[in-house]
Amino acid sequence: MKEIQAAKNNKIKELKKLQQRKYRNQSETYLLEGYHLVEEAVKAGVEIKEVYLDERGLKLWQDWVKQHELDYYLLSNEAMNALSELPTPQGMIALVKKEENTPADFSGKWLLLDNVQDPGNVGTIVRTADAAGFDGIFLGKGTADRYSGKVLRSMQGSQFHLPIFSGALEEVIPVFKKHASKVYGTALDPLVLSYTQVKQESSFALILGNEGQGVAEEILQMTDQNLYIPIYGKAESLNVGVAAGILMYSFV
Amino acid sequence: MKEIQAAKNNKIKELKKLQQRKYRNQSETYLLEGYHLVEEAVKAGVEIKEVYLDERGLKLWQDWVKQHELDYYLLSNEAMNALSELPTPQGMIALVKKEENTPADFSGKWLLLDNVQDPGNVGTIVRTADAAGFDGIFLGKGTADRYSGKVLRSMQGSQFHLPIFSGALEEVIPVFKKHASKVYGTALDPLVLSYTQVKQESSFALILGNEGQGVAEEILQMTDQNLYIPIYGKAESLNVGVAAGILMYSFV
Numbered sequence: 001m002k003e004i005q006a007a008k009n010n011k012i013k014e015l016k017k018l019q020q021r022k023y024r025n026q027s028e029t030y031l032l033e034g035y036h037l038v039e040e041a042v043k044a045g046v047e048i049k050e051v052y053l054d055e056r057g058l059k060l061w062q063d064w065v066k067q068h069e070l071d072y073y074l075l076s077n078e079a080m081n082a083l084s085e086l087p088t089p090q091g092m093i094a095l096v097k098k099e100e101n102t103p104a105d106f107s108g109k110w111l112l113l114d115n116v117q118d119p120g121n122v123g124t125i126v127r128t129a130d131a132a133g134f135d136g137i138f139l140g141k142g143t144a145d146r147y148s149g150k151v152l153r154s155m156q157g158s159q160f161h162l163p164i165f166s167g168a169l170e171e172v173i174p175v176f177k178k179h180a181s182k183v184y185g186t187a188l189d190p191l192v193l194s195y196t197q198v199k200q201e202s203s204f205a206l207i208l209g210n211e212g213q214g215v216a217e218e219i220l221q222m223t224d225q226n227l228y229i230p231i232y233g234k235a236e237s238l239n240v241g242v243a244a245g246i247l248m249y250s251f252v
Numbered sequence: 253m254k255e256i257q258a259a260k261n262n263k264i265k266e267l268k269k270l271q272q273r274k275y276r277n278q279s280e281t282y283l284l285e286g287y288h289l290v291e292e293a294v295k296a297g298v299e300i301k302e303v304y305l306d307e308r309g310l311k312l313w314q315d316w317v318k319q320h321e322l323d324y325y326l327l328s329n330e331a332m333n334a335l336s337e338l339p340t341p342q343g344m345i346a347l348v349k350k351e352e353n354t355p356a357d358f359s360g361k362w363l364l365l366d367n368v369q370d371p372g373n374v375g376t377i378v379r380t381a382d383a384a385g386f387d388g389i390f391l392g393k394g395t396a397d398r399y400s401g402k403v404l405r406s407m408q409g410s411q412f413h414l415p416i417f418s419g420a421l422e423e424v425i426p427v428f429k430k431h432a433s434k435v436y437g438t439a440l441d442p443l444v445l446s447y448t449q450v451k452q453e454s455s456f457a458l459i460l461g462n463e464g465q466g467v468a469e470e471i472l473q474m475t476d477q478n479l480y481i482p483i484y485g486k487a488e489s490l491n492v493g494v495a496a497g498i499l500m501y502s503f504v
Contacts, residue, residue: 120372124491133484161486232385232504234413238497239376245494246501252484 003074004052007082012075015052015083015095021145028098030147031083034090035061037157042068044160047097054080057091070094085149098147103165106179107203108135109251114169114219115142115210116240122146123154124241125208130158132248137162140169140219142210169207173222176205183207185215185223186247188237192226195247206251208244255326256304259334264327267304267335267347273397280350282399283335286342287313289409294320296412299349306332309343322346337401350399355417358431359455360387361503366421366471367394367462368492374398375406376493377460382410384500389414392421392471394462421459425474428457435459437467437475438499440489444478447499458503460496 004011015031017023024030029049032038035057041048051065051072058074065072080089111129116122122144129137144151146164176183181203186195207223209215220226229243238246256263267283269275276282281301284290287309294300303317303324310326317324332341363381368374374396381389396403398416428435433455438447459475461467472478481495490498 124494127487128490128494130485131481131483131487131490156487158485158487229383229501231383233382233410235379235383235408235410238380238383239493241491242376242380242494242497245490245498249481249498249502 001072001074003076004079005076007076007078009079011073012079012082018095019085019149021148024098024145024147028100029095030098030152031085031149032094032096032152033084033086033092033149035064035092037152038092038094039064040157040160041094041096046099046160049095049097051095052080052083052093054089054091061092100166102167103136103163106176106181109203109248110134110136110138110176110181110205111244111248112138112140112169112172112205112207113143113209114140114207114215115213116208117142117144118211118240119144119148119150120154121211121239121241123151123156125244126151126155126162126164127158128241128245128248130161132245132252134162134248137164138169138172138205139164139166140172169219170222173205173219177224179203181205182225183223185220185226186243187220187226187228188214189226189228190230192228194230195227195250196230198225198227198251200251204251206247208240208247211240253324253326255328256331257328259328259330261331263325264331264334270347271337271401273400276350276397276399280352281347282350282404283401284346284348284404285336285338285344285401287316287344289404290344290346291316292409292412293346293348298351298412301347301349303347304332304335304345306341306343313344352418354419355388355415358428358433361455361500362386362388362390362428362433362457363496363500364390364392364421364424364457364459365395365461366392366459366467367465368460369394369396370463370492371396371400371402372406373463373491373493375403375408377496378403378407378414378416379410380493380497380500382413384497384504386414386500389416390421390424390457391416391418392424421471422474425457425471429476431455433457434477435475437461437472437478438495439472439478439480440466441478441480442482444480446482447479447502448482450477450479450503452503456503458499460492460499463492
């Protein structure tokens with residue numbers, strides 16, 4: 001165990017850079033905050049490089065950290081406050097290795113996100129896909145980074161329950177089609193088919209799109225079928241996280 | 253038209269107090285920001301007491317404001333920035349009369365919220381209830397204030413499309429039952445009935461609960477039937493806004 005006292009310590013400064021996507025990409029690491037999430041990461045076999053604890057965290061979790069043979073630092077409250085993204089730090093932050101790979105199997109129920117920008121929406125959608133028993137998720141261009149603090153917090157650990165991949169949907173869609181999965185787009189257009197009229201498939205990929213523009217036109221043109229959720233009242237649209245939930249649960 | 257230059261003007265200071273619930277309750281007024289929402293309020297026949305415009309807003313909407321015979325003020329950018337809750341003010345803020353009344357009719361599809369605390373969740377749920385063609389909403393104890401800025405923004409105008417009431421659910425539930433509406437609670441408990449097994453009713457009240465604790469036990473004991481949404485994966489629960497969407501759309 002090493003100790004860090006000062007908020008302006010060089011290591012803290014370097015770690016804080018990981019709040020930005022470009023440094024996460026460069027270093028292929030990210031920060032994960034809170035014992036609950038770090039525990040899920042360990043259970044999932046994800047590589048933890050180091051753990052940072054404050055006094056309270058050390059009391060609660062030192063045994064656990066030692067048991068898992070993790071390198072750890074004791075941070076002063078000042079240093080922990082500097083490193084944490086939360087108004088009230090959770091006592092534990094881990095430096096975690098990013099995982100970027102490609103799926104071995106394209107069968108089953110998949111969710112594809114095109115340019116979903118709000119981190120809370122992306123996190124909620126991943127959590128819902130987990131609950132609905134989906135087999136995997138592809139995050140397409142423009143989608144909020146799965147390793148940003150806000151996305152990590154709103155996924156609530158579901159990222160360790162189902163595989164998440166990144167890739168251009170234009171390249172991924174043909175692969176699903178080749179594997180005999182139906183590919184469904186979603187559009188705010190009653191001229192396409194209502195989701196209630198789709199017959200159950202065992203393998204499919206469902207695409208949800210940007211909060212304002214929906215799924216990009218060029219992607220809608222690549223699908224087998226585009227679907228919409230009927231609006232019975234006077235709202236102009238549904239929140240994308242809510243729409244994802246309605247569709248995923250109707251397909252299971 | 254009157255003009256307000258200084259951010260520390262007394263009227264601005266008084267209006268800013270309306271960002272707090274207690275002042276909204278005392279004055280029975282609230283602030284509504286953005287032309288789109290104010291226009292919906294006017295269309296819905298809601299009483300607008302005054303309108304505040306900045307230079308840009310005056311250019312765009314002075315004719316519209318005059319046409320609707322609304323009292324209006326021109327605010328300096330400084331004064332508008334002080335009054336607005338947004339990082340980028342929308343050019344128009346209205347002072348609106350709160351509407352608190354009781355429903356004349358309890359038939360149809362109703363949503364009841366018990367202690368849903370997050371303003372974004374409450375707003376999203378109201379918007380989804382509008383989309384799903386629900387007939388009305390009751391906001392129970394502990395639920396975020398429908399007149400707070402965050403709730404108003406996330407409702408996106410749906411509050412003007414369906415009636416919203418406030419009241420203790422313990423008092424409201426017996427009234428629904430008396431009017432022969434089925435009352436459904438929701439619980440994270442697979443011992444209750446799955447929502448997929450409920451037969452369609454034309455009149456019902458569906459209750460959703462607090463983000464952490466769900467619907468209070470004493471309320472669950474008053475319902476005709478409690479329902480759950482199956483979790484097929486490893487997530488512990490669904491976001492309440494997503495759960496509300498899945499249930500409302502499955503019932504229409």
